[in-house]
Amino acid sequence: MQEKEVNVEGKRRRLLADVILILVILAIGFSVFLIVRLTEDEGVMVAVRVGDGEEQLYSLSVDGEYVLNGGTNKLVISGGEAYMVEANCPDRTCVRTGKISKTGEKIVCLPNKIYISILGAEEVLR
Amino acid sequence: MSKLPSDPRGKNSSGDVGCPDASADKACENSGNSLRGAKKSGIGNGAGRNKIILRRCVTVSMLVAAAMVLSYVESLIPPIVPIPGVKIGLANSVTLFALYSLSIKEAGAISLVRVCLSALLFGNAVGLLYSASGALLSFVMMALLSRSRIFSCVGVSVVGGVAHNVGQVLAAMAVMQTPWLITYLAPLLISGVIAGAGIGILSGILIKKTTTLLKKLL
Structure with a gap:
């Protein structure tokens, strides 16, 4: 019974870790994209x-x-x-x-x- | 596997047929190692051990075949966006499955054989460089994270997808000597997350459904 509770707890923790990981990578991706966009200029x-x-x-x-x-x-x-x-x-x-x-x-x-x-x-x- | 050309078996098995054998050999070696340990502790008799070795060999070989089919299917899908490196990574599900259901060694063998074979069959030499560096980085990250149990297999898959793209960009930067390719990371990080999450969810279901069956077999 207790083991099962620990299991559920671990699952929830890993799900949270997954979501945080995905958000962090997306944030890095979008900031690189923004930096590229903001620094662009007419080409010569x-x-x-x-x-x-x-x-x-x-x-x-x-x-x-x-x-x-x-x-x-x-x-x-x-x-x-x-x-x-x-x-x-x-x-x-x-x-x-x-x-x-x-x-x-x-x-x-x-x-x-x-x-x-x-x-x-x-x-x-x- | 390095047979001399004079060897008759070396002659009739061409290079691309030889490779899956290599994976099976390696897998036997791996399970042999772990089973030798089992013998020391007095578990299992000769015949039973051989049976398990054979089963592991067959499983690894079938997973290589499955990964090859997925690589082929993926090579048929036209590129969704015109950015080099954006892909679904279907074959990664096999590596992920092997990491969770088999061992790191066997997953590594499958990944290695898959990269070499798909470069041989569907790609070119330059493509091998990019996919190999991507696969290497991706595999190391996934192997570490799958054992640390910080993330579920979705998180591990996301890291694998992103690491594959990062590895490719790093290789391209090295080959073309242009640090500015790093701007490609923006779309590649985002596509890596999406593809990785999708593959991770699918593999998670697959791993869960096959656990009991594999435990019985292997």
Whole structure:
């Protein structure tokens, strides 16, 4: 009888611990999200890096199409926005990411190790 | 398992068929270890021990198979949101089940074989790096927490899901040399909590329903 009570008590304690854990992780997630949102700015340049290579910079105000990584991916800059139009990987997450134009926004292709980010005026001057 | 190419068995069993055997071997070894202890204390005779070893082997092998099916089913589901790393983690339910119903060693063996096999069958080499680091971090956290009994299996599953995503982001940061990928943690933490809680609730029901049956069998 007493053991059963202890059991119920333990269950309740673990449920509370679960709920607190979930709330704490969600709070961290939302605060990271807020920080990213609050610090974002209009982008000026697009930085493209393939693997461990050097960063290539393209201006967001110049329209163009760029073939990356020897043809595995294709990046388009048009109307102040950058987006991926072609990828040879099966999940095509980078294409589905859509258009990016604000600082902090990025397109990532994990299989081909491509990392595209938007730089703001401050970062470009530096 | 490392058979020489001249070995006839090594020839007709291709790499991906060889792996499940490895898991079974390892499982036998594990239960063998614990049963050797049992022999010392005078419990069980030879035939009964072998029977239990065999049952544990079969259980672990079937769990590997179940995890592979779940990995395959998950690979068929189109990505819900265009953020790399967001997934349901169906196969994690098998690891969670093994952690609670079997032992840490057996759960680790299942997890290891599952990660290697699904990379071989459904993924690529770079994908293996991300999923392996995610799975490693996730497994260590779940193994520790499942034994500490601070959280129920839902909490353990949530930590597992989140740790998997954190491990992947850390690996991606290391591979691409860009600390700014850390902003991906925002959506990944949230999706990890949701997926982890769902899987945890399901696994909890499964563990509860099968406890008596497994006790009888193993």
